[in-house]
Amino acid sequence: MPAPDVFSIGVLSERSGVNIETIRYYERAGLLQKPARSPGGYRLYRTVDVTRLCFIRRARDLGFSLDEIRHLLDLADQKSRSCRRVHDIGLTHLTEVRAKIRRLRRMEGILATMVKACANGTMPACPLLEAFASA
Amino acid sequence: MPAPDVFSIGVLSERSGVNIETIRYYERAGLLQKPARSPGGYRLYRTVDVTRLCFIRRARDLGFSLDEIRHLLDLADQKSRSCRRVHDIGLTHLTEVRAKIRRLRRMEGILATMVKACANGTMPACPLLEAFASA
DNA sequence: TGTACACCCTGTAGGAACTACAGACTCAAT
DNA sequence: ATTGAGTCTGTAGTTCCTACAGGGTGTACA
Known part of the structure; x- marks a missing residue:
């Protein structure tokens, strides 16, 4: 590795928590720029x-599609020039994120109730399903 | 349709917001019980x-896998007898849900800041990526 | 009664987002 | 110089849908 602040795909995988194969897939999919290469052809990354x-991983975990993430990254990169x-x-x-928060809060409340009731040994009738029937 | 509280897969699709093909897929995947059938072989559903x-749809949208949803549904069905x-x-x-809420909140704050700044015509340096670097 | 026409059936093939090899090459350490 | 872990490309498999094709069903209306 030529410089100290430059590292391999394995290290990137470890530090980001994203599978090596997935990193290469994201590169093909255009979410990551093509990285510099070592003389032998190894990918070289930076912090x-x-x-x-990490951002992509979190966003995926929160249910955003790669297309949506591409949009968010464009926002971050300020590729869309127009304010x-x-x-x-x-x-x-923002609207979508707030809706997701609302739904997760509801799920949180219900799970907390179930867990607490179960700790007491009294299993309540399950309100998990009903909670999502409306919103 | 034999009874008024029984309806076809098309109606179920409309009421739940889940694609007909996806409903059949969920049945194959074991997330929905095999429904009753009309004499002609049509699937018959109830409320x-x-x-x-709806629950499955919301949970998917919040980033839960079908396997995780299966677990949640088992909780709801109380198939796991032991309290x-x-x-x-x-x-x-619950832990996972709370972590998701935290991350979404952070994303919400950042998006809100960006949107507000942009409404004023002053584009800030983008903190979207950094927000997920740590947690 | 028959005949449209919308709806449903099964089965299979595609797409998105990964994930897991195979077979060959690279790199650092000995 | 050699060894062994790491990386390369390419391809094939997995999950979670989605979209037909080709055929049957249900009902409304003449």
């Missing part, structure tokens, strides 16, 4: 790539 | 199926 990959466009895309995602 | 499907087991599984999911 900024760890940050970006108006940044505003609009941001607002759309 | 309880709408509830269950201790219900407690443990519930607690695991």
